[in-house]
Amino acid sequence: MDSHPSKKQIHWNPRPRTRPGLHLNTEKLPHHRPAIAQLQFTAHAIMAAERIDVRAISGFEIIGKSPFTIRLAEGGIAAIFRYGAIVFFNATEDEKAHLLQTVSPHASGAADLKVEETARVCVSPDEEEGPSGQDIKIKNADRLRLQLIAEVMAKATMLSFQERRAARDFDLSEPLARDLAEDGRFSAKPSELLKTVGNMLLAENRLNGRAGVLDRPDLLWDNPGLSGLYARLEGDYELHDRAAALDRKLTTLSHTSETLVETMRYHSSHRLEQAILLLIFVELCLGLYGHFGR
Structure with missing residues (x-):
């Protein structure tokens, strides 16, 4: 007779390796659903x-x-950006007009509707994502891809806006430089000079402080898989090269504004010195008159 008690047989049923909720089909997530059903539509930035x-x-x-x-x-x-750009996707003219009317009370500064970027977005699941001629090809018209395209087009539009302003400021500074070269004096009024200097100083602040042209979009940190699409769009719109060229122009304008301020300060101090000398001369004449006129 066996002195050891019989051991109960253990039945082990392994758990399945997949658990509900851990292996979701990402195509069914909200941000992967197509935000626009059409396979071709227009993107327009202003x-x-x-x-x-x-x-x-x-x-x-x-x-x-x-x-x-x-x-x-x-x-x-x-997509609406705080630095003034709006990018429309598949929008009608009535939709654009209504949104601009709604935004107007909450906007400041002059608009420039002549500055715009336009592209055709094509949904091509089997082709590489990125610019192709006048088209932008994407695998899916989901929210994230549209936001990424909006980021690039908005920055490109803002750069065009700043380039136009920089060209205008250069046109304003050229006559001032010519005046200094010819007779050493300004023909413009002091208020116009100060306005020109202010525009030059604000241009660099608008570019660096508001738009962040060279900053990576926030959505790339959570969606690194879209980095390739962003890099190709950024290269096609030449954001880095245009920002560097604009930075050089703004640096020149900044030096010009400093020169104008120093020149104005010199002329002001020179006039002040002349006024002081005139007052001393008048006081001396009055003193002599009072001394010898008695």
Whole structure:
């Protein structure tokens, strides 16, 4: 007889390696659903103002916040940037006009609707993503890809806006330099000179402080798989090269503004010295008259 008690047989049923919720089909996630159903549509970027308070805009369905992205009444989409750019996707003229009218009370600074970027977006799941001629090819028209395209087109539009302003400021500074070269004096009024200097100083601040042209979009930190698309778009729109060229122009304008300020200060001090000498001369004449006139 066996003195050891019989051991109960252990039945082990291994758990499945896949657990509910850990292996989701990413194509069904909200940000991977196509935000626009059409396979071809237009992307249009404009400069609506110098600054827009996006937090004050209401009355639209918000589908993204970085950048601020809304759905328009007839199915179009718009991305609004605080430095004044708006990028429309598949939007009708009525949708654009309505949004510009809504944004107007919350915008500041002059718009420049002549500055724009336009591209055709084509959904091609089997082709490489990126620019192709006048087209931008993407595998899926989801929110993230549209926001990424909006980031690049908005920056390109802002650069065009600043390039036009820099050219205008150079045109304003050329006559001033010619005046100094000819007779050493300005023909413009002091208020006009100060306005020119102020525009030169503000140009660099607008570029570096508001737009962050060379900064990576926030959405790339959470979605590194879109970095290749962003790099190809950034290269096609020449953001780095244009920003560097504009930076050189703004540096020249900054030096010019400093020269103008110093020249104005010199002329002011020179006139002040002349006034002091004149007062001393008058006082001396009065003293002599009082001394010898008695």
